[in-house]
Amino acid sequence: MSSLFPTYQRWELSAKSAKGCTLVDTNGKEYLDFVGGIAVCNLGHCHPNVVDALVKQAETLWHVSNLFQIEGQEKAASVLAEQSSGDYVFFCNSGTEANEAAIKLARKHTGKNHIISLANSFHGRTLGSMAATGQSKIHEGFGTMLPSFTYAKLNDIQSVQEQISSETAAIMIEVVQGEGGVRSIDQTFATQLKELCEEHELLLIVDEVQTGIGRTGKRFGYEHFHLSPDIITVAKGLGNGFPVGAMIGKEHLKAAFQPGSHGSTFGGNPLAMAVVNAVLETVFDESFLAQVEEKGKKFQGYLQEALQQSAAVKEIRSLGLITGIECHEPVAAFITKARELGLLVLPAGPNVIRILPPLVVTEEELQQAANILAQVVGHTTATVH
Ligand SMILES: *Cc1c(COP(=O)(O)O)cnc(C)c1O
Numbered sequence: 001m002s003s004l005f006p007t008y009q010r011w012e013l014s015a016k017s018a019k020g021c022t023l024v025d026t027n028g029k030e031y032l033d034f035v036g037g038i039a040v041c042n043l044g045h046c047h048p049n050v051v052d053a054l055v056k057q058a059e060t061l062w063h064v065s066n067l068f069q070i071e072g073q074e075k076a077a078s079v080l081a082e083q084s085s086g087d088y089v090f091f092c093n094s095g096t097e098a099n100e101a102a103i104k105l106a107r108k109h110t111g112k113n114h115i116i117s118l119a120n121s122f123h124g125r126t127l128g129s130m131a132a133t134g135q136s137k138i139h140e141g142f143g144t145m146l147p148s149f150t151y152a153k154l155n156d157i158q159s160v161q162e163q164i165s166s167e168t169a170a171i172m173i174e175v176v177q178g179e180g181g182v183r184s185i186d187q188t189f190a191t192q193l194k195e196l197c198e199e200h201e202l203l204l205i206v207d208e209v210q211t212g213i214g215r216t217g218k219r220f221g222y223e224h225f226h227l228s229p230d231i232i233t234v235a236k237g238l239g240n241g242f243p244v245g246a247m248i249g250k251e252h253l254k255a256a257f258q259p260g261s262h263g264s265t266f267g268g269n270p271l272a273m274a275v276v277n278a279v280l281e282t283v284f285d286e287s288f289l290a291q292v293e294e295k296g297k298k299f300q301g302y303l304q305e306a307l308q309q310s311a312a313v314k315e316i317r318s319l320g321l322i323t324g325i326e327c328h329e330p331v332a333a334f335i336t337k338a339r340e341l342g343l344l345v346l347p348a349g350p351n352v353i354r355i356l357p358p359l360v361v362t363e364e365e366l367q368q369a370a371n372i373l374a375q376v377v378g379h380t381t382a383t384v385h
Pocket residue numbers: 093094095096097099122123124125174178179207208209210235236
């Protein structure tokens with residue numbers, strides 16, 4: 001009997017240890033971990049640079065208040081500002097908190113409440129981020145949502161345009177909807193969004209919690225679409241498993257976040273910052289990112305080849321190393337079967353298998369995963385159930 005609130009339908013799997021892309025369970029069985037803590041362990045489990053940085057910091061100084069000067073925070077902020085469209089950074093502890101900061105900043109800067117987000121988006125579980133999330137199943141049972149969010153359709157600029165009013169503060173998007181089925185914005189939509197934001201003086205908020213920090217083969221996913229967001233949120237891969245998030249904003253937003261405007265006890269503490277600096281140093285490297293892009297293309301090729309015979313597969317979508325295999329049927333049984341065969345993958349909605357290998361994955365491991373997936377969905381639809 002568990003004393004936990006049953007907020008998760010947990011797998012029959014308990015991890016004992018993990019290194020790189022390999023996870024070992026308490027029975028000694030090895031898995032190829034293409035979940036990576038849900039796009040968190042971008043550098044693989046226990047990456048030596050990250051372990052070193054954390055251990056050293058743990059022996060020196062864990063935590064001080066944000067009333068203190070924090071050298072590691074200044075350093076991480078300057079890297080994030082330099083490498084993004086933003087100029088200033090606020091550190092917090094999770095993706096949802098980064099989005100809360102973004103929503104608060106957008107409201108305070110504009111003096112307006114209305115934010116347009118997209119149907120099937122996912123922005124987190126706290127009251128603000130939950131309201132931003134365009135999925136009624138996330139809202140159900142929790143009473144009145146924080147006003148004033150409306151939801152436009154992905155890649156349908158007219159549906160965005162129709163919702164803009166004089167009360168609109170911002171448009172908030174993911175460039176690839178992760179939880180929503182690995183669905184990407186297209187370049188036309190991106191360009192039109194940019195134009196709409198300029199025309200109506202709206203802030204563009206891009207939630208890079210899942211797509212940021214190298215996942216798509218670029219530092220941030222928005223770079224693929226030539227966007228220049230006013231606000232960017234990151235978390236997941238930023239700490240490689242250490243809980244940390246960040247909200248990055250442009251220069252013109254600075255005045256809205258003054259002392260007392262917003263805060264966090266733990267946000268950006270020395271332990272978190274030691275990890276973030278090690279992660280950024282490793283991931284924000286041109287040759288590292290080029291390899292991620294290359295591996296993403298190769299993996300797409302392996303999957304196309306391995307799954308071409310499968311009647312179950314409808315479409316394979318990917319950007320760098322975030323991949324979705326949309327099936328004609330629910331994928332829950334496929335995911336269980338893959339796990340039995342030693343490959344850990346996730347669902348994204350009922351019909352999509354989501355694959356998030358660590359960015360340090362080898363081509364051999366990608367090929368191995370494609371082979372396992374072929375066994376799982378390969379030649380049949382019904383018999384695997
Ligand atoms: C996971 C996720 C979040 C929420 O992050 P938490 O750290 O769980 O609060 C927000 N936005 C996106 C796009 C995500 O994938």
